[in-house]
Amino acid sequence: MAAAPTAESVRGALLRYRVMAFVVGVTLLVFCVAIVLKYVTKTIESDSLVAIVHGWLFMIYVLLGLDLGFRMRWSFGRLLLMTLSGMVPFLSFYAEHKVTGWVRDELGVPADDAAPTGPTAA
Numbered sequence: 596m597a598a599a600p601t602a603e604s605v606r607g608a609l610l611r612y613r614v615m616a617f618v619v620g621v622t623l624l625v626f627c628v629a630i631v632l633k634y635v636t637k638t639i640e641s642d643s644l645v646a647i648v649h650g651w652l653f654m655i656y657v658l659l660g661l662d663l664g665f666r667m668r669w670s671f672g673r674l675l676l677m678t679l680s681g682m683v684p685f686l687s688f689y690a691e692h693k694v695t696g697w698v699r700d701e702l703g704v705p706a707d708d709a710a711p712t713g714p715t716a717a
Contacts, residue, residue, distance in 0.1 A: 616691035
């Protein structure tokens, strides 16, 4: 049986997931604005470029979410909720916050991980 996840083994995966959650959330909001501009105000012709960019970024987001979830050995339900949150406006921001909390709680990492971990110069 594989060893339990450690903060060192999960740190990079969590950072990648957090960055992509933010990027996907922003591109989804831009896509929603583009849809409103296209269909409601009729000020733009096409929203396909934004849709394509969000789609590709969403696929990367799902892969990074699965990577983090597999490293943490989370259930299928948690993985599903975590990855599908990139399809609902604003939900990826909330999911990123919750996932970060889950990782910190399960690994016993303090909330203030920005504190220096190595020797500091006087």
